[in-house]
Every structure is written in C-alpha cells, then in structure tokens.
Amino acid sequence: MQNLENVPLNIIIEYIKYRWNAKGRHGIHSPFIYNLVTNVLKLPFDGPSKSILTSLFSDLKKDKRIIRTNDLGAGSKKLNNDRTVSEIFKVSASRGKYGKLLYQLSKHYNVKNILELGTSLGVGTIQLQLGNPNTKITTIEACFETHKIATENFVKFGFTQIKSINTEFGEYLNDPGNTKFDLVFIDGNHNGASLLDYLTRLKPITHEQTLFVLDDIRWSNSMLKAWNSIIEDDRFNVTLDLFRVGIAINRKQQQKEHFQLKL
Numbered sequence: 001m002q003n004l005e006n007v008p009l010n011i012i013i014e015y016i017k018y019r020w021n022a023k024g025r026h027g028i029h030s031p032f033i034y035n036l037v038t039n040v041l042k043l044p045f046d047g048p049s050k051s052i053l054t055s056l057f058s059d060l061k062k063d064k065r066i067i068r069t070n071d072l073g074a075g076s077k078k079l080n081n082d083r084t085v086s087e088i089f090k091v092s093a094s095r096g097k098y099g100k101l102l103y104q105l106s107k108h109y110n111v112k113n114i115l116e117l118g119t120s121l122g123v124g125t126i127q128l129q130l131g132n133p134n135t136k137i138t139t140i141e142a143c144f145e146t147h148k149i150a151t152e153n154f155v156k157f158g159f160t161q162i163k164s165i166n167t168e169f170g171e172y173l174n175d176p177g178n179t180k181f182d183l184v185f186i187d188g189n190h191n192g193a194s195l196l197d198y199l200t201r202l203k204p205i206t207h208e209q210t211l212f213v214l215d216d217i218r219w220s221n222s223m224l225k226a227w228n229s230i231i232e233d234d235r236f237n238v239t240l241d242l243f244r245v246g247i248a249i250n251r252k253q254q255q256k257e258h259f260q261l262k263l
Contacts, residue, residue, distance in 0.1 A: 014218050018243045022260040032238065032251070033259055041263065043104040049130040052157055059156075060089040060121060067145035085121065085149055094124035094187075097263055098215070098245050102185065105211060106131025111182035115205070116140065117169045117198065118188025118215075122150030122162075128185065129159050138163045138179070140172045142188070169194075173201045180207050187215035192226030199230070199248075208250040212236075217246040231258050 025037040045053065063085035070081075089095065094102065106114065106128045112135055114128055119141035129137055139162060141147040147166040154162050165172060169188065184202060186195065195214065206212075217227040227246050231239045234256075240247040241260040 011218065014224075015243065018241065018260060019262075022241075022243075022262045024262050028259070030238075030254070030257060030259075032254060033240070033257075033261075036240075037261060040104050040108045041101070041261075043107055045100065045103060045130075049103065049127075052130065053127070056123065056126065056153060056157060057089075057095060059153075060123070061086055063089070065149075067149065069146055070143040088146070089121055089123070092120060092123055094120070094127060098242075099124055099127045101242070101245065101263065102213070103127040103131040105183060105213065106135060109182070109211065111135055111211070113179050113181045114138070114183045114185070115176075115181040115202075116185045116187070117172075118186065119150045119164060120146055120187070122153040122164075124185060124187060125150065125162060125164075126153065126157065126159060128183075129162060136161070136163070136179075138165065138181075140165050140167060140169055142166070142168045169198060173198065176205050179205060181205055181210060182207075183211045183213065185213045185215070190216050190219045190223060192220070192222035192224075192229075195223065195226045196229060199235075203235075208252055210250065212248040214246045214248065216244060217241070218244065 025034055028034045028037060065085050066082055067085065068082055102124050110132055114135055114137045116125055116128065116137065116139040119125055119139040125137060125139045129135065141150060141164070144166055147164065151164050154160060154164060184206060186198060189195065199212065214227070216223060218224050230236060230246070230248050235250060236248040237251045237254050237256045238249040239258045241258070242263045
C-alpha cells in the first residue's frame with residue numbers, strides 16, 4: 001500500500017481554502033502582524049539589489065550546465081537527478097515573491113545572524129544578504145554539485161562573507177556551534193518528520209524572537225501535517241501561513257495566534 005504521508009496534496013483545493021481564509025491588513029488586531037503586513041510585506045527591492053538579482057537571474061536562466069543533484073530528502077516532484085542549472089532555477093521558490101519575502105524579513109528586522117538549511121543555487125541566500133549586508137549568513141547544502149554552483153554565485157557577485165557548508169542538515173546540527181540565529185530558513189528535505197526534528201534540534205541555537213521561515217509547507221501530506229503540528233505547538237505563539245511558506249515565532253510576550261495572510 002502506498003505511503004500517503006508523502007503523497008502530493010491537491011494544491012488547487014488547498015489554494016482555494018487558503019484564499020478563502022487569508023486576510024489583508026484589515027481585520028488584523030495584532031500590532032506585530034499589522035506591522036508585518038503594512039510595512040514588511042510592502043518593502044520594495046532597492047536599486048542596487050534589483051540590479052544584482054536581475055543579473056543573477058539572467059545568468060541562471062541561461063546556464064545549461066548539467067549537474068547531478070543528490071536529493072537526500074523528498075526530492076523534486078518535477079526534475080530528475082540530472083538537471084541543468086536553468087531547470088533547477090525555474091522551479092526555485094526564491095526567484096519570486098517568496099524570495100522577496102526573505103529580503104524583506106532580513107531588511108526590516110535587521111537580523112544579525114541567519115541560518116539557511118538548503119542553499120540550492122544560492123538565490124535565497126543572496127536575497128537574505130541583500131536585505132542586510134551586515135548580517136552573517138551560514139548556509140548548509142548537502143548536494144556537492146549544487147553547493148559548488150551556489151559558491152560560484154556568491155563569489156561572482158561579491159558575497160564572499162557568506163559561510164557556505166557542504167554537509168547534511170543533521171550532520172551540521174550535531175555540532176552547530178554557539179551562535180544564536182535570529183532567522184532560520186528551512187528549504188530542504190521536505191519531509192514533515194524531519195522538519196519537526198530540525199526545529200527541536202535548533203532550540204539551543206535560537207531564541208524567543210527567532211523567525212523560523214519554513215518552505216513548502218504544502219509539499220505533501222507529511223509537510224502539511226507537520227505544519228499543523230507547529231501551529232498547535234506551545235513553543236510558537238505566532239504562526240503565519242503564506243500558502244507556500246510558513247513562519248513561526250516564539251514571542252512569549254504575545255497571545256498565541258495563527259494567521260493566514262495574503263502575499
């Protein structure tokens with residue numbers, strides 16, 4: 001019998017449900033969330049950042065190098081293991097509004113230390129760095145070939161301060177050091193049980209105001225089940241559903257609330 005945990009969801013039905021419940025700024029009574037909707041999600045890219053991203057995106061769209069990816073998690077629904085760089089970029093969430101969200105969060109909240117689990121081509125990493133040039137980013141990628149391309153992009157566009165590590169997420173979390181991260185972006189593995197395990201293991205290196213940004217919360221039944229568990233988890237007083245991406249924050253000073261927001 002097929003394991004239903006990792007069966008893709010009916011995304012159309014999920015999107016209809018999300019749009020029915022999602023709110024704009026009207027009807028939101030939490031000052032923190034109102035500020036996020038009114039100010040954070042309205043931040044535009046500045047000129048230099050837009051120029052860098054235009055050049056980066058153009059390069060990746062034209063890159064026909066074939067690399068062998070090593071997906072240690074659920075893998076891609078659309079691509080084989082042998083992929084061109086342009087194919088990987090085409091399905092990347094970090095090239096659209098969700099990538100811009102990373103820039104906005106990094107810029108508005110002036111985060112000092114960021115951890116990214118799942119570098120891929122480095123597109124999201126660069127947008128996080130553009131949001132706050134002074135932030136220190138540690139990014140983890142298990143696939144050697146993908147990590148190599150990301151590192152090339154960091155060097156090409158002058159982001160040599162990014163600490164890029166080629167290892168499995170679990171291996172890194174076995175000995176992550178003592179840095180307390182202000183934002184953690186998890187974009188890899190895509191297995192609900194693994195996601196919950198990472199959040200538990202991240203506790204020693206995060207704090208009450210850490211922003212946990214979780215990609216592909218509707219990737220499968222497993223991921224949606226994990227996301228619903230996070231919504232109910234007492235460790236997170238604030239959870240935000242942006243359809244593809246979820247955000248969870250401890251914020252003990254705030255009443256426990258869940259929001260579905262239009263992005």
